[in-house]
Structures are given as structure tokens and as C-alpha cells.
Amino acid sequence: MSSSVDNPFFARVWMYLSRHETDAIQRLRRENLAGLTGRVLEVGAGTGTNFAFYPPTVTEVVAVEPEQRLAAMAHQAAAEAPVPVTVSGDAVEDFALSLGGAPFDAVVCSMVLCSVEDPNSVVRQLHSLLRPGGELRYLEHVASGGLRAGLQKAADATLWPRLLGNCHTHRHTEQIISGAGFAVSGARREWTMPAWVPLPVAEFAIGRAVKS
Numbered sequence: 417m418s419s420s421v422d423n424p425f426f427a428r429v430w431m432y433l434s435r436h437e438t439d440a441i442q443r444l445r446r447e448n449l450a451g452l453t454g455r456v457l458e459v460g461a462g463t464g465t466n467f468a469f470y471p472p473t474v475t476e477v478v479a480v481e482p483e484q485r486l487a488a489m490a491h492q493a494a495a496e497a498p499v500p501v502t503v504s505g506d507a508v509e510d511f512a513l514s515l516g517g518a519p520f521d522a523v524v525c526s527m528v529l530c531s532v533e534d535p536n537s538v539v540r541q542l543h544s545l546l547r548p549g550g551e552l553r554y555l556e557h558v559a560s561g562g563l564r565a566g567l568q569k570a571a572d573a574t575l576w577p578r579l580l581g582n583c584h585t586h587r588h589t590e591q592i593i594s595g596a597g598f599a600v601s602g603a604r605r606e607w608t609m610p611a612w613v614p615l616p617v618a619e620f621a622i623g624r625a626v627k628s
């Protein structure tokens with residue numbers, strides 16, 4: 417049974433945002449993918465924005481994107497990617513449970529762990545799909561502190577998740593990753609716009625997490 421998602425409003429918003437990404441976000445995308453090798457699983461591929469940034473040392477990308485309109489655009493981006501990319505229209509929860517074959521060398525999550533229903537379960541599933549020593553590369557907007565934390569909590573309790581594809585802005589994503597058995601290294605926080613801008617998704621975490 418298909419686990420695809422039909423969310424036309426969010427798809428239109430994300431298509432617009434993908435076409436107008438800031439230099440800061442594109443720089444972080446490149447950094448997040450730098451040095452990857454072998455077979456990679458990308459979760460929540462969106463329109464395929466990452467595909468152009470994969471290094472030639474990657475031999476295969478399996479990309480998961482359940483929203484129908486975004487998956488169609490990801491298929492187009494895959495055809496122009498510098499490395500082989502296969503796009504699946506399943507939700508990651510169903511894809512992970514049905515997947516067989518060799519483990520992945522790396523998993524890439526870019527602005528997606530905010531939107532899954534059960535991030536703890538999903539990250540544990542991703543851990544199980546990696547070979548020992550495999551990496552989870554993540555670029556995620558995360559829970560902030562201070563006044564912005566209150567803004568995030570208010571956004572999550574009102575219209576933000578309903579309008580933006582179940583996005584929850586106040587998630588402690590790095591704690592979730594560590595709790596799934598990953599060893600996080602090289603992690604840091606970055607602002608993708610001035611800190612005074614009153615948006616709940618301005619602060620990002622980027623890092624690598626290794627499966628022992």
C-alpha cells in the first residue's frame with residue numbers, strides 16, 4: 417500500500433523556498449554532504465535540492481520523499497545529478513521497515529526530522545540501516561533557548577505544523593540522535609538569518625553522528 421503524502425499547500429511553499437534558498441543554507445548543504453562515500457540514504461529529499469551537491473565518491477543515493485509533488489520534482493533533479501540517484505515515494509517509516517539488502521554507508525537528513533510523527537522511532541530505524549561505523553549527517557533546525565523557545569512552542573501549538581508539513585520547530589533533535597545510539601561529533605549551531613528575525617526556524621544544527 418502506498419504511503420505517499422498529498423499536501424498541495426505545503427508542496428507549493430516548499431517549492432518556492434527551494435528556489436529561493438539563501439547562500440547560507442546552500443553552504444550548509446554542501447558542508448553536510450562533503451566527504452561522503454559509498455551508498456547513501458537521503459530522508460525527506462524534498463525537491464532534490466541536495467542532489468547537485470553530492471561528491472563523486474558517492475556511488476548511489478536512495479532518496480525518500482513521500483509528498484507526491486515534491487517527489488515528482490526530485491525525480492527530475494535525480495536525472496541531472498552528478499551521482500546515481502533513485503527516488504522512492506514512500507514515507508521513511510514504511511521504507512525503513514520494508515528495506516532489505518546491504519546496509520548504507522551514510523544517512524542524510526536535511527530539515528526533515530522536524531516533520532516525522534515519531535522522531536525517536538525514525539532515528540532508531542535509521543541507526544539500524546547503517547553499517548557499523550556509518551554516519552548520520554544532519555542539517556536540522558532545532559529547539560532554541562530564551563525568548564525564541566517560547567516563539568517555537570507557540571508556533572508548534574498553533575498553525576505552523578498544519579501549514580508546513582507537520583514541521584515542529586522546538587525539537588531537541590541532537591538529543592534524539594544521541595539517544596538512538598549515535599556518537600555525535602563535529603556538531604555546531606548556526607544562524608541562517610540574523611538572530612533578531614522573529615522566525616522559529618532561524619537556528620540550525622549541523623553535525624555528524626557515527627554508529628558504533
